[in-house]
Amino acid sequence: MRLFLAVARERSLSGAGKLLRLDPATLGRRVARLEKALEVVLFVKSPQGYALTEAGAQLLERAAAVEQAMRLASAGVAGPSDRMSGQIRIGAPDGAANFLLPQVCAALGRDHPDVDIQIVALPRVFNLSRREADMAIGVSAPSAGRLIVQKVSDYHLHLAASADYLAAHGTPRSVADLRASRIVGYIPDMIFDRELDYLADLGLSRVALASNSVSVQLQMVARGGGIGVVHDFVLPFAPGVQRILTREVSLKRSFYLIRHADDQSNRRLSRFADLFGAAIRAELARLEAKA
Structure with a gap:
């Protein structure tokens, strides 16, 4: 193997x-x-x-x-000399960086106080060959470069809007009704990964309110700006936002943990990557259960 x-x-x-x-x-x-x-x-x-x-x-x-199971087993029997320390920099798209990684990294920091964890949030693909980060979260598995790619978990997204917007404009009954709605989404020419082009799959070409940031899009939706595609794991942070058309539109995407191939023998990074991936899966499950 x-x-x-x-x-x-x-x-x-x-x-x-x-x-x-x-x-x-x-x-x-x-x-x-x-x-x-x-x-x-x-x-x-x-x-x-x-x-x-x-x-x-x-x-x-x-x-x-x-x-991964073998690495976790090794980490579980590691002695005191294997205590993790030093700096680890993680690159991530801003949705994960803002709503998922803070609590994950806070927990890892408590368990491993000698590790300094840095989160770099950017709405683009990280270049690990240039050592912009020690590891990165991606929404698709890269097919080029000398990289170690591990699928971390699936996550889910749905159309959502604020209660105020729906009270003022009505709740759409079908995907066709969305053409008469104000749509919140990505700036079309700034979508850095095909997996993020949600609206094209719905046949929606006009984006009335747009941003390259998931956080900004969520604020637009929460403030009654329109209807957008929202991550389920983000919804607990926006109590006034609710999912709509859940039977008609339910999207599934995946997070991948990406590292440089030269780091495969780095036990410290490999151990952290295993703990990091497990913590992300647990936090995703917790947040999506509350959506």
Whole structure:
């Protein structure tokens, strides 16, 4: 599984071989042996590298879960000499940075007082190759670069509006009714990830109130500016905002924890990443249950 994960993440035998300190030819034989043992093709080989088949993608998710479980087990039996310390900088889109990470990092800080945690909130993709952060939260899994990518959790979004707006304009009965509503959303040409282009999927082209910030959009919705797509985990912070058309529109997206491949052997960062991911999952579940 360790060899499979390296090839899947590096998308090449040479890249994975450098990480594992194995000859590419030897690694290729080991991968072929794994495919033969499982009786399934895991990779499509081409001049561009090794691309996962559908079966390979399914195995990747399970292998990553096994890897994470092993790291958590190691962290659980770590002795006093493994006490975490130092600075860890995390990049995140502003929705997660404002409404999810503060309480997650506060709890981790209490449990690990020698760690200095920094959150950098920016509405764009972080460049880990330039070491802008030690790790980053993303809303899609990057397909390029030497990166370690772990899916953290799914999260959910729904259309929402303030009670004042709905009292003044009425509650839409269908998606078609939204065309007569004032819509709050992203500035169209500043959407940095396709996964954030919610309104296009609903056939809504006009955005009456727009911002590149999730926090600003939420304030626009809460102040009666219109109807917007709101994260379920954000709703507990906006008690005057309520979900609408929940049967017609229910969106699901995912958070990914992204690290540079060179940090794979960094035990401190790997241990923190495991604790961080588990804390995010727990906090997401708590907040979404209150939505």
